[in-house]
Amino acid sequence: MKLKSIKIENYKSFAEENNTLILEDLNTIIGKNESGKSNLIECLSGISLRGISDKSFFQKFNKNTGKHPIISVILIPTKEEEKKYKIVGETKITLNDQYDIDIEGGFSDLIKNNKIFQENKKSLNELNKNVVDLFYNNDDKRNFNNIIKMINESEKKMFLNYTYVINITEKIYNNSNYTEFSECLKKCISYLKEIQELLPYFIEIKDYSLKSKYTKSYLEDSSKSKEMLKHLLNCMDMKLDDLMEYWDISNGGDKLNFSEEFNEKLEKIIAEFNKFYTQEKVEMKAIFENDSLNFAIKTTKKYMDFEERSNGLKWYLNMFIQIMSETNSTDIENYIILIDEPGVYLHINAQKEVLKLFEDFATKNNQIIYTTHSPFMIYEDKLYRARLIIKDDKGNSNIANKYYSLPHKMGSKTETLTPILTAMGISNYNILSLDNKKCSIITEGISDYNYIKGYLKIKKNNNIYNIIPSVSVDNINNIASIFIGWGCNFKVILDQDNSGRKQYKLLKNKLAIDSSNIVFIDGETLPIEKKKFTIEDVFSDSDKNKIGINNEDYNNEKAFYSLEALKKIENGEFEYDKETIERFDKIFQLFEK
Secondary structure, three states: OEEEEEEEEOEOOEOOOOOEEEOOOEEEEEOOOOOOHHHHHHHHHOOOOOOOOOHHHHHOEOOOOOOOOEEEEEEEOOHHHHHHHOOOOOEEEEEEEOOEEEEEEHHHHHHHOOHHHHHHHHHHHHHOOOHHHHOOOHHHHHHHHHHHHHHHOOOOEOOOOOOHHHHHHHHHHOOHHHHHHHHHHHHHHHHHHHHHOOOOEEEEEOOOOOOOEEEHHHHHOOOOOOHHHHHHHHHOOOOHHHHHHHHHOOOHHHHHHHHHHHHHHHHHHHHHHHHHOOOOOOEEEEEEOOOEEEEEEEOOOOOEEHHHOOHHHHHHHHHHHHHHHHHOOOOOOOEEEEEEOOOOOOOHHHHHHHHHHHHHHHOOOOEEEEEEOOHHHOOOOOHHHEEEEEEOOOOOEEEEOOOOOOOOOOOOOHHHHHHHHHHHOOOHHHHHHOOOOOEEEEEOOHHHHHHHHHHHHHOOOOOOEEEEEOOOHHHHHHHHHHHHHOOOOEEEEEOEOHHHHHHHHHHHHOOOOOHHHEEEOOOOOOOOOOOOEOHHHHOOHHHHHHHOOOOOOHHHHHHHHHHHHHHHHHOOOOOOOHHHHHHHHHHHHHHOO
């Protein structure tokens, strides 16, 4: 199941307002230092929808409210799950306390509507005659009764697989006097465990990296970090002490056998990685020497030291090994991966490579939530993936799910927005680095930006232009002034209305911008008095209906409607029709003259 949203109530810096995070498959969390980004990752990494093991989780109160944390999760089924399990609608899971988890909606209905489970549950209760007498101490009696209670309440409360469940059930299973009861109990628990596998797992990926070389002295030094190596060893069912035994072996043949067995295990891990990472075939070898363990990697004809390989591949392999180690599984699907500031030390190109790998990872029914300060770790052509966190005057963290619409109560926004503005090209650094062969187009606002990005996506011209949204038509001259000062190649698209014509005169007369660089959205190069033609008029009647332009709330929610249209185009679910495309073509043909 996919995570649609999560509400973080009264956990550390998150209070009772603006505390819901709405999720895409890929989610970029942006905020300045101490805004609450790390608290978000900490909270999510502590969540398990099957029961939270950390007792302290619900003791991390918000200092302003002093109230107990509550976490609410909304899940939606994948198409495959809808078809296979007949799950309908959303599922809401509320984590009230460590062992108190409410469920309602689709997941609850799945249990309620499963006839076999309901029959087994009914039989279980009918056969439950003095079974509790099997147990002599009060703790066991209480635990047995709790298991039965959890099964009976499983449509409303999450069945929790306590450590005592195995011990209690085994004692019943091994008693021949309760064979029929045992079968019903076993089937009920088995079913509840099976469907819980539909629920996603939250896993935090740390910024660990495997080294090319580990000397024996390094491995013996307790102050040295060996976390990534420990993860790799865990995937091999080994501990660090098992590895250290190599240097205690005196016989040459035994040393060789140890090395071969180690590499056989490593080869199995890399074989699983190659199923996951499809960009190129990867091979890896461990080389044991008298005083060190070395790792070499090959993707072409020759091996090279692990650390010499591209940062993107290393980062992806490190992520895979951590997930495999944490889950004890090679089936890397249905995970919500949490990463705090990934690729901080990577070169710009390597950061962009990581973004491509994220895209690949998310196609495997996974979701990623990561924080960043870097404009190069933001999907500049998919800004709807960006989420902002800003602290207010009380010190509470506020979540903004729409980067273009921030709650008014939030504090200073400039520093928070800087990475997004930079990613879009509105910054000193990026403007100076713009190639003048790539023309920048300034639009009146975010809805114009979304509609034009959609057109360029359909035309497969996404990389020809930089589309720069102004906060309003009146601010276009400010952006244009910066572009002129830094010598950037740019054009302006204006609505053919009073505000657009006023801005046209200002751009032309005050900034001396050549009229050939200003185009009206109706495809004209000159203002036409009293005419009103906005970007919405570019669309055919059919497209207006599909997008929702004729809806009553459109004027107040045009940013939302335009964003939804862009997302559908990105996902291949929608395209503008011929009439609309021809009108956009007319506008862009003027830029090519």
